[in-house]
Amino acid sequence: MKTLKLPQSIRLTFAHNANPGEPLTLDEDATGKLGHIPKLLRALIECYGSRLGEPTLWGGDIVMEICSNEDLFDVTESIANELALTAQELEVNAMLTPPLALTQAVKNTHCIDLLRALATTYEKSELTASLNVEGKTIELPHPKLSAFTEPKKPDNEQRHLRVSTIGVCIPRQEANILLLGDLTFLELPTDHYPQGIDDLVEKVVKGSTTFIGPARLVGKNVYRALPGGTLQTQLAL
Incomplete structure (x- = not known):
């Protein structure tokens, strides 16, 4: 089976053992037909847009190449570390009584919406996301939705x-x-x-x-x- 060879990429896996034909670049209309995936793609683009290529459908995966140059070296490791740290900070915060606002609880606030999208998409469709670097796979976290607990809003009613x-x-x-x-x-x-x-x-x-x-x-x-x-x-x- 042919493989789509990209040196660095983010891979969203929604079907295992799928038989790919040719890589298919996904435009906005195409991604709109993929259930919860568009929200996750938008969250990825909003978080790391300048670093990502166009989403490409390949078998049971959607692949987005991570663009790397002199200004963005080690970008893949940076993405993995930011998301792992933020997921851990969210879980710790959810155990506090009362919890802090999410923007106060984490260092990398730009990761919150992306992790929420990963968590929501996994809960609804068990779609997983991973970073792929030169054949090495790093699974991205998908924390439980309960990790996004915030203090109760004041009674404005x-x-x-x-x-x-x-x-x-x-x-x-x-x-x-x-x-x-x-x-x-x-x-x-x-x-x-x-x-x-x-x-x-x-x-x-x-x-x-x-x-x-x-x-x-x-x-x-x-x-x-x-x-x-x-x-x-x-x-x-």
Whole structure:
């Protein structure tokens, strides 16, 4: 079987023992038909674009030649070391409580998206990537997706509401529920808003009542009132 001889290359293997015909250079339209591979190719190009040749389909592999000159000597070893170190830093960070932001946890931040693409592609299709240098193969890491753990984002779903109420719904054990004028729902925890259901019906149905106060989005079109809000009612004349 003919082999595609490149002195240095990155090889993405998605099928073993495939029988190649002729090398086929892949344009954007062709790579778009290869499932998750385009995202990985884009990540490779964004990370090491100036160093890589065009992706070429050869049997069960996609091969990208690593271009080397006087300015880029030892580039292959540099790529392998950067990715291995970053993968290790990500795994260590994921074990911290709480973990750091990924850009703070690793030295080579440009490797994060590439490693995430390697991890995602491997999990979905078991595609592996390797560096090939003069017949020597260096497997590239594909860390678990859990290695990309970051600290929880601050709760930005809290907001201050000033909204009319138009209906009272069947209550839950720990909260009454109002229908708001924008057709969203507001949960009123009875610990902080102890009004009985009859009192709420009187205010909302027989009067004009507005909720004013802080609330947190807890589901699609559902808010939960936080302590400190009020129900202001103007009774109908």
